[in-house]
Amino acid sequence: DSGVTQTPKHLITATGQRVTLRCSPRSGDLSVYWYQQSLDQGLQFLIQYYNGEERAKGNILERFSAQQFPDLHSELNLSSLELGDSALYFCASSARTSGSVGEQFFGPGTRLTVL
Amino acid sequence: AQSVAQPEDQVNVAEGNPLTVKCTYSVSGNPYLFWYVQYPNRGLQFLLKYITGDNLVKGSYGFEAEFNKSQTSFHLKKPSALVSDSALYFCAVRDSNRDDKIIFGKGTRLHILP
Numbered sequence: 001d002s003g004v005t006q007t008p009k010h011l012i013t014a015t016g017q018r019v020t021l022r023c024s025p026r027s028g029d030l031s032v033y034w035y036q037q038s039l040d041q042g043l044q045f046l047i048q049y050y051n052g053e054e055r056a057k058g059n060i061l062e063r064f065s066a067q068q069f070p071d072l073h074s075e076l077n078l079s080s081l082e083l084g085d086s087a088l089y090f091c092a093s094s095a096r097t098s099g100s101v102g103e104q105f106f107g108p109g110t111r112l113t114v115l
Numbered sequence: 116a117q118s119v120a121q122p123e124d125q126v127n128v129a130e131g132n133p134l135t136v137k138c139t140y141s142v143s144g145n146p147y148l149f150w151y152v153q154y155p156n157r158g159l160q161f162l163l164k165y166i167t168g169d170n171l172v173k174g175s176y177g178f179e180a181e182f183n184k185s186q187t188s189f190h191l192k193k194p195s196a197l198v199s200d201s202a203l204y205f206c207a208v209r210d211s212n213r214d215d216k217i218i219f220g221k222g223t224r225l226h227i228l229p
Contacts, residue, residue: 002158042221043159043205056216090158101147101166101209104217106158 004107012113018079025093032074038087086114117142119208121220128196136191138206148189149207196227
């Protein structure tokens, strides 16, 4: 168990809908990362937050947005869903303490199916 | 720009034989290197990391990795493969001169044949 939790585990929805994925990082970790994993695209970095602020952006669509709250949990919002958005969505967290070199610890993922 | 390459999509090894999963990287500064493993329907699990020092790094489940600066490689190895090692393996790199962003390879699927 990595200490990173994600809810829900599975999500089935229809095209055009909006969903919210939730992530709680390991205790004490300030950085949260979101990734999308699909069969043909591998592991794609979406976005990173550090202590509530956006830190880095990857291949995140404009239909997607994220935020990190004061208690450090994060939410990934996916809107106007398309069939191609079906994938596993992972959250990871990392520490920013001395001695840490940024290794990330991953949650179990949310499997999104868009029908 | 930093990048990481895993040249093999799939590696097949007989149980009990040594295994190697290849990884090469490109960074402008000194690299921090990582290996992760993903079992079916699970998140990625951290296996080991290289920061500095000894070029041979030991990690979880009997895995080790060898850092080679001249070849910009960080190959994952295990002396004797187990069927339970069958999984998807990801190499990742972070430039020590940059922030937390880690770049992941595309992954190598390891099949251990009984």
